[in-house]
Structures are given as C-alpha cells and as structure tokens.
Amino acid sequence: MDLATCTYQEFTLSMGAPIRSTAGNPRWPLGYQLAGHAQLITPTRDLLAANLPEDAYEFSYRRLLNGHGIDRIHAELAGLAARNSGARLVLLCFDKLDKPGNWCHRTQFARWWLEQTCEEISELGARPATPPPSLF
Structure with a gap:
C-alpha cells in the first residue's frame, strides 16, 4: 500500500487519492473531491481540544492508534486504497510543516506506521x- 501525507492546501491530484485524516472538513472550498476519510487515524475532538504540547499529544495520539490496532487501521486504509483503484493514499490535514514550531498528527502517524x-x-x-551545515 502506498501512503503519503500532505496538507489540504498543498495537495494536487497528481499526488494520489486525497484522504481526510482530520476531525473536521476544510472550511473552504477544495479544488478537488475527497476520496475518503481515514477515521481510525483521525484524532478525537477531545484530544484536539486538550491543547497539549507536542510530546504529550503524540503520547495520547499513539494510545488512540494502539487502541485501534495496526490490523484494523491497515484494513481501513487497504479498503480506501481498493475503492480508489490502488492509488497512493494521501493523508491530508491542515498544518503546514514549514512554519517554525509547527507539528502535526500526520507526521506522528507516519512514525507510528513505520x-x-x-x-x-x-x-x-x-x-x-533545514539549517545550513556548520562550517566549524
């Protein structure tokens, strides 16, 4: 199964099948149709509302993922891939990672999946x- 992650804003159809991995839909019109929702990897609204620092959030998010289990999560994603003719699934969320200090559940999911x-x-x-390499 081919998986990737991206933001809603940066996604293009050439990347694969756009899959929602967020608790809510974007509040702006997308230039594409979503091809599904990966519900088992979507953070809960309670987790989002807790406003935790990154390490505490990841700990709680991993508990959620482990509670669902790799077999159920794999089955859900495989079903989405099958419904999209085996296309790469691009798991979408809102947070751009190029802003200093930004982090996102999609990168935490990628680490857990690995x-x-x-x-x-x-x-x-x-x-x-990436900071430039040190000369000293």
Whole structure:
C-alpha cells in the first residue's frame, strides 16, 4: 500500500487519492473531491481540544492508534486504497510543516506506521527548513 501525507492546501491530484485524516472538513472550498476519510487515524475532538504540547499529544495520539490496532487501521486504509483503484493514499490535514514550531498528527502517524510496518510514509508538503551545515 502506498501512503503519503500532505496538507489540504498543498495537495494536487497528481499526488494520489486525497484522504481526510482530520476531525473536521476544510472550511473552504477544495479544488478537488475527497476520496475518503481515514477515521481510525483521525484524532478525537477531545484530544484536539486538550491543547497539549507536542510530546504529550503524540503520547495520547499513539494510545488512540494502539487502541485501534495496526490490523484494523491497515484494513481501513487497504479498503480506501481498493475503492480508489490502488492509488497512493494521501493523508491530508491542515498544518503546514514549514512554519517554525509547527507539528502535526500526520507526521506522528507516519512514525507510528513505520514502527508497526517498517513502511515509510512520504511527506509531499513543505518541510521545515533545514539549517545550513556548520562550517566549524
């Protein structure tokens, strides 16, 4: 199964099948139709409302993922892939990662997925700027 992540704003149809992974839909019109909703990897509204720092959020989010289990999550994503003719699933959310200090559940999910399956999930949106290498 081919998975990637991106923001709603940066997504283009050439990337694959756009899959919602957020508790809510975008509040602006999209230039494309969503191809599904990955409900088992969507953070709960309670988790979002808790306004936790990144490490505490990831701990709670991983508890949610572990509670659903890799088999159920894999089955849900495989079903979405099948409904989209095996296209790459692009898991979408709102947070742009190129802003300093920004983080997102999609990168936390990608780390968890890698640990569970040994399969990497690529990020198709902008990434944090890498500082230049030190000359000393």
